[in-house]
Amino acid sequence: MSKVSASRAFRRRVSLCLLSSAASLGLSAPALAQEATALPDIDIDSTAGRDSAPATAERIDRSDLRARQTGSSDTAKLLQSVPGVSGYSAGGFSTLPAIRGLEAQRLGITVDGVTIASACPNDMNPPLSYTDPQTISSIGVITGVSPMSLGGDSIGGIIAVETAPPQFAQTGETLLTGEASAFYRSNGDGFGGALSLIVASDTLSLTYNGSYTQAENFEGGGPLGIVRSSEFAKTDHSLNLAAQTDIGLFELKGGYHFSPYEGFPNQYMDMTSNKSWFVNGHYAGAFDWGDLDVRGHYRKTDHEMNFLDDKGGTADGGMPMNTQVRQAGYDVKADILLGEAGTLRIGNEFQHQWLNDYWPPVAGSMMMGPNPYINVNGAKRDRLGTFIEWEKSWESGVTLIAGVRNDQVWMNTGDVAPYGTGMMQMADMMAAAAFNAADHRRHDSNWSGSALLRYDLSDMVTVELGYARKTRSPNIYERYTWGRGSMSSRMIGWFGDGNGYVGNLDLKPEKADTLSAALTLRDGGEEGWSFKVAPYHTRVTDYIDVVKLQDFTDMMGMPTGFVQLQFANQDAEIYGVDASGSVPLWSDERFGKGRLSAKASWLRGRNESDGAPLYHQMPLSGTVSLEHKLDGFETRIDLTWAADKNRVDPTRNEPRTAGYALLDAQIAYSWKNYRFTLAAENLFDKAYSAPLGGMSLGDYNATGVLRPVPGRGRSINAGFGVKF
Template structure:
């Protein structure tokens, strides 16, 4: 499948400088006063692009798919929903966790404006893509499987890269004033959204303000299921970008703030009752006699709070179970691109990421279980990652090129001593409902666990090495083959290593899996190491018409020390759980294999009837734990998307069919639910008239009831009815948006 992206996605700021310097050649869009970035269809020039910049396993949604995705959902993860190898863990409606080739969340390197953002929450309710509105995204790219070392380390499955639009500048002597405003309505859940941006610039300075707002109630599932509890949300954000360029140098600074006062999580025991993120991100790009230099620096503060919304019986921070997180992240990334000769390029880079996190649960007044002291899950914890890489790309002939990269990441982690709600056991404390620990008479379950945790040193250092080797061979004018091997590694996150509680209540507050189980960390975890072999076959139209393309990518991964879980206790008959377990993170070997396929074919292309194109994606993955011999958790069953896109003058339309096979291979250790297969039909269209663009669509036209294979369990239904129910998907929704540009 072809995809369109802004020139220089990995060198976007450099291209902005080049465009400004060549302003007379740029394409004007507003009264011939604005310098804009040209567009490039990578599928037309795939064989001429660099391997590191555009591997064949990279993909990006086309314009019709992006419009449908942003119209249907306020979550930026939805932009990738029909991309090869992509799926997502369902959580809150703003916070789905990306999955590439069966590897999810921390195993995927997710970058927003060049910054990798780690979730600051024991339930991962605030992942990286939740910090950017889909209408603010200019470029969105997923790289499933083999990933160049210059695209980041400390990950296994691939990379997700989203970028805001770069600063825009006017021609010399002109002033640019431009912007847009849009409003969106979604009938299911009565969702409302608004977005606006405004730019003022001359030929040297640019200032842009961007804002967004989204709110909805609980959605209704299809087939008469009714409202799904804890699926509401409210969020708003704004950011200011200042850009400055001179000669071959460009600097951009973005100041951002996002607030999410509430977001329900139907597959978690907690909801998000506040999340405020404040940050600054700076980017510099320059060209010199020796090559190109890119540098990024960032700082971010996140204040995060969880409790129970009304669906779960909570009403304010003084009821339910308050949980707080404070996160500080900061870091830099530097990359130098040095041409060694006409056909050889060397890339050198260095990066550092600091993650500081405090996680504490205040006592609840009047509660014998949650008090009288503060529960400290992470006490001044930090995770610092220092990485360096070297990458050599060579174009041996016009038909043959290679890429070889080496990377080292040193991950340093530590946390202070921790404490439970109460150190001593009490018959009035409710501890009789919790699993015992034994051997420490008089101590509460969590008191004994805290004492054992504090008795051990907490500092850990992981020294990891990555290798990526790729070869691209243009065998004929219509077939390009790209094959390679990658050794990728990832150190445990803070909760996988340091979550220490052992009671039912404490363990069920940890975990981003939505399965109703409780989780315990492991100080002795080792880094994961995944060895992946993959090959991509790209058949395409050799003519300039570019009417068709077919990509097929089989892959195999064997992971040493894959971080999975083992059962160490049961939650049965306690806290209204049904057949839940206390699970501890452990290192097991695992394997994953599968195949991704995508294609497109232009059915017609004429001045009178416009262009009609059919597109399709098919994904299949299978994962297995080599110790427990269970399936790996939340692996998407065989699934595909078939769509017809049409463009006629100002009109574009899309008819989309989503097909998902029944999920029968599950993780029995986590008691993962099986789900039936389903088919969904969606429809969307867009019409542009002068400064106005109208988008409208219908999701799940036949109001089909279906259950999300990666949605986990509807935990509140489990508690109230004693039944395991997989999370049901959204029913029919009528969506409409209107955008005005000026």
Template sequence: MCGSTPRYLALLIAFSFPAAADDSIERFEVMGDQAVQHHSAQSVEQLLKQMGVDFSAAGGVSALPIINGMMGDRIKVLIDGNDITAACANQMNPPLSYISANQISMAQVIAGVSPVSAGGDNTAGVISVAASQPLFAEDETLSWQQGYLSSQYRSVNDAMAIGAGARVASKQWLLDYRGSFEDANSYQDGNGDKVIDTLYRRQNHTLNGAWRDEQQVISVKLTHQYIPFQGFANQYMDMTNNRSYGVNLDYQRDFSVGELQAKLNWHGVSHEMGFFSSEKTGMMPMKTDADDYSYDLRWRQPLLQDGTLLVGHEYHQFTIDDIWPAVAGSMMMGPNDYININNGQRQRVALFAELEKPLSQRLWASAGVRYEQVTTDTDKVQSYSSMGMMGMPNVDYQASQAFNAAERKVTDNLWDAVLQLRYQLDEMQQLELGLARKNRAPNLYERYSWGRGVMASTMIGWFGDGNGYVGDINLSPETAYTASVQYSVNHSHWQFSSSFWYSRVQDYIDAEVIGSFNRSGLAGGERNLLQFSNLDAVLYGSTLNAVVMLTEGEFGEFSLAGKLSSTVGERDDDNQPLYQISPVQTELALEHQLGSVKSRLGWQFVGSKKRLDSNRLENPTASYHLLNFSSELNLANLSIRLAVDNLLDEYYQMPLGGVSLAEYRADNSQGFQQLAGQGRSFNLGVSYQF
């Protein structure tokens, strides 16, 4: 456990200084219809990064969020309050890919100790984003209320994004539409070289209709997404189609004794992987069809002395078929279809209760318990062929026979418990404490990926590391015991916050080496064959936020904002680092506001990544500095944003970027190089409301 000096310095500073609770990742929320103006010129990833979320690189709109050093399914991501499951062996269609920044009216990030009512089946925290919320008018007649048009251009990849929205409403009725279209080429790095296979195209649409009276609100939301292509530089495959539809019903009613909320949701997706451009070529079709069905029932009951009891019941059913069609004339990919997951099912049934109550004028408490039963199952599978090659047995056929003979249905019973305390030290100072026991059951690919051959196993995995992965039916659920503490102080001209969290995770789902391969036969071409496995792990870290007003007067307001964050993650048995743990990060920004113009000059430092996961052959990365500038003009109906990202055009490799498999396929003599970040980009964003 001998970390570097900067890491321990970050922990020391975090305990030595206070911070504003509103700026902490522990609970960060953005709300309001006006958010359209501010988010139209950025991506969902950029928005959530400002709220303290890291991202593991993937496609242009499919990066996987990381909170407290934990990635992917360890974070509960809710879209409009509903679960959407990544329906892909590489998680190319994660929940956040189904919503654009211009569609978001509310975003919330709760790290670590999240209330049981915020969602179960997670160990890292909750990200909740919502598209247009019902916003009615005061007139009895249905009439035009608001519309907007937005656009953004980024020079680094010639990306163009456009968005549009319209709302008509009365006192009882509402109809709201929001849509977006994005198109981007592959971006350039700081050396001016193209980072191949990072191009994409996407469109998202939501249509929300609602009705209300004095006691109740009923809303129906329709969603559609179409991604004809999206490059994944750190995966062996690309996305060649992702088409989804969704229906979300929401009912809320106020009673004299409490409040009822009910949600019903369906989301279906047809997903395909393959190759679509000369930047990464090949022939291997993969098709996935999946559906999410869920409902959520909640009753909120006021109690005496300002207390509130919330009880709820949730049901979620995810079904998936993952088939790799045979390729005519191919000896390796035929004559049969490869059936990777056949009628896969993951069912979650949950009950929870949560009590919130002020214990005194200064002390507030929240306590909750949640029970969740998770059942997974799948039918029999099939390999491309039963025949071996060159006298060697067909390991995929043998694996399919063993898999089909095994008992595949598994039921996990999960218990979560959360306690949160908030103490108001005085008018300016606040102390928060959180304790939680949280659980996550394995996903279907962790449990049921059965192929043992190099080609089959390298199609599994959302880590961008080039290794191959094999599932394990007998995986146990993860159980995380987390403690967090946050101290904040808020003065009129300065604010500070410091937070620290610690998680001990039993049965953390990691990966152990069961083999290796080298397709190129060259030095540096080695990769590992890994099997998902349980072990114990420890993760901890801290965050410091600070804002100080420098001057204010006729030349405007000048302020200085800073942030320092550090994360450590390691296996319990040998203290070896976990995969994709972010190095120390520091941000410092000078901000200026004069009337309707707000400008920002920001400096970001990311430390060198030297603590590496040897099982995944993780690459080291050097430290780097980025300088970013932005200026935004906000008028009554018009918002214009000019920005220059990576102002000095610095070349850097992303510590959470994985390896560039696209570059490796183009030239394998250099081995598996870390994915490079974006070079200088001149950006223009415009949003107009009418």
């Protein structure tokens, strides 16, 4: 049995234990349930939780996640229910979210208020890969202009993932409560489970969250067959100790993430190990003058890439690639009450990232030896951010949030080296010499600001206008990767296109000017109808795109269809509109409640420097949903569709994709503390390719046929959950 096979067998046994544990906990659930004291929400990180939240803010709460977690272990995929949110396909739990045409590197993403730095040249372990829908409490998403208090060093929207806040018992009592879940998915033989457990007194609370998920290669719709390199497995565990005192809430949280493997259909490499542990400290206090929120964090990540079985395995050494990342920082924010003058927010944060990326030599290989390839040598990226923000509401229904911030970014790295000095390494040898001769130190002083004006004309009508000037400095891989060889450059990039990427020491920070608006109409509260339309326009100066260096050729000198590209500053424009609505169809004691919902998004992205479409921009797309609730039964039917994608980036040879419509159906039954779910994904087994799926390099390696990554075929999913 191979190492990978043995690991899978072991993980399967672990998962079966989780599944049986969920069932056994359910049997004793009524006896364990006790009344809990929920902690008041004083977290100023989540604007989506305020009454003054932007009109483009959406909140996915625990009940929404519980209804969707049976179908996916990929948090970013679940976010695509929000208008304006899409995703770059990647591994089974590592989709890269995109908001209004701007991908993950340009977004502000936090998990429990903490930014998680990139730790892979292919971005195989993005921030949301360290989360599991089964143990998330809520996700806040802002697709439009966001307040400066929610972070800097980004030019796009906001994604804020929160795990459950601590719970405390009534005075003099002990609380034992929690939730367990398990699932099975037929397509890819995916299964897993999770457990959340809280033990608390009236002043101390201990919370454990653990999850495991695994799947084999999935099958594409219709005749598209197996999608190679799509298997994955991972486990996440965390322990949070909280103390509720007279001066506020104190939390100390630690956790561990391990993925023994994750295949990537649209990358040359696969992830063969990702180990990460973290410790976070948090204080939140409410005072007469306002609120204070303090966070500190540290994370250590060790990441390995190589080939899984579908790409040849590692019996001959493969091509090992290792990345080490250490991250630390703090974040201090204060809300100062000004009485009738509103609220003043001030804050300061520091984020430190250290990254080492090297590729060990392969014994007997003339190309990959005799020395390690030093891709990034101890790079440092430090950011010091400071903001001030004012919020004021008037009795007329007008609310204004305006703020400015400054982010100082310092970057540096050491000298690099190719595998060797032979003829096969000539391009990399010359590139390394040029890189080492240059000054690596960079310093960016980035100013940003935003203003949101919201007017509640009545209980039925809200209008919002927003403007933001936001700035983002290049990441370590955009600035400091240097390889010019065919193989070395193709190891860089998170775009799933098979092309090679080269960094650029001369990159400038991106500067985005965004205008957004939103009109919200509603009547009847949560049970009534609603409609929202939100247009936007973004112009990015020094947008980090690419320029072509050369065509890659085969041994006969013929073009392969892949190219070598270098990151370069250009100008870009993105504009579009998101729309969503919901209307009740019926409400009757005998027939229950029915509701029809719909959303649609349209955008255009254009490189103003060369006139071509921007890479990976979603075509017109949307979803129509019909929901029915009767007693403990919940039924949902979703029709998800996308138009033809004909606007493609010619520089990267981006593929066109045909339009499609997919039908999903789900029925759930809740009884006491139990929930049973049965769902059919892609019910008619439609063959299609996701517009942002990239090229199926795993299949190309095995068959020699190059195609876009197929979309997932029909899957019958079953889930079980219990609260106790």
